[in-house]
Amino acid sequence: MTAVVGVGVWVPEGRVGIEEVGGELGLSGMQVKIFRRYHRLGEIARDPHGGLAELLRGALDGLDALRGQEHRVRYVLHARTFPTVVPYPHDPVREVCDAYGLGHAAVFAVGHHACASGLLALDAAGRLLAAEGDHDGLALVLTGEKTFTAEARLVPGTSFFGEGAAACLVAATGERDRLLAYASDLRGDIDSGDEEAALAFQRVYADTLAATITAAVARAGLAMDDVGVVLPHNVNRVAWHQVCRTLGYPRERVVLDNVAATGHLFCADSFVNYRTAQARGLLRQGEPYVMAAAGAGSGAAFSAMAFVH
Known part of the structure; x- marks a missing residue:
């Protein structure tokens, strides 16, 4: 039975008010007021200096359960809202894996369910481990993206995207979570x-x-x-x-x-x-x-x- 071994997260300290983001996207003052007064939104997290690799590094640095267990990680899944998260030919996910001793793992993206892809990736990670029958194996689900395009900054009429990342270590079985x-x-x-x-x-x-x-x-x-x-x-x-x-x-x-x-x-x-x-x-x-x-x-x-x- 799939179990969560540990979760690391990183959200940058930088914040941008939704009025500033709305101005960048050409929203009217009334549209922004609806977001603030009706939807109760205020500001978003944004790292003006780092890229996707820095977001993922922050999450991995907070994943204490990974320390000393890197060799057990069989799969690394990057769950994405958008099919393209960095300009071609950059591959920050693989670069981060190499830097954190995960270069031996199979690395791929999961993005078929948009913002629900994180749960899809968690399910897929558990299924992959169970199919192998290797109870010592682990999988790593990475989540987080940059708001690097206009489409990646706004959910029309609903919300604003912010920047942050999470790293979830998964096992095929476990006692907790x-x-x-x-x-x-x-x-x-x-x-x-x-x-x-x-x-x-x-x-x-x-x-x-x-x-x-x-x-x-x-x-x-x-x-x-x-x-x-x-x-x-x-x-x-x-x-x-x-x-x-x-x-x-x-x-x-x-x-x-x-x-x-x-x-x-x-x-x-x-x-x-x-x-x-x-x-x-x-x-x-x-x-x-x-x-x-x-x-x-x-x-x-x-x-x-x-x-x-």
């Missing part, structure tokens, strides 16, 4: 290439994500009342309040601490929120919790994972 169930609902009929599809995504968002969370929890043999905390992707508070109403789940048990302070950190959100929950003492031994995310690209993906700490 065991994956109990994974559910994903793929909607190929919703393509974010036009405004109509974006509106369709927003219309189905709360109901579909709530149904996916419910499915993961049910597959784990649990009920929502059993779930101690939800670790979300950081879009905005209003969206998550809608999901909580649909679920009948207390919104104060969703870790929304980072939404207004960092922005939507691509696929890294759930892992960053894991560390926040850990620091706040919200992850209790033997208690289930949920990671959940949604992504829109060539179609839409709604995903959830049920774990036991």
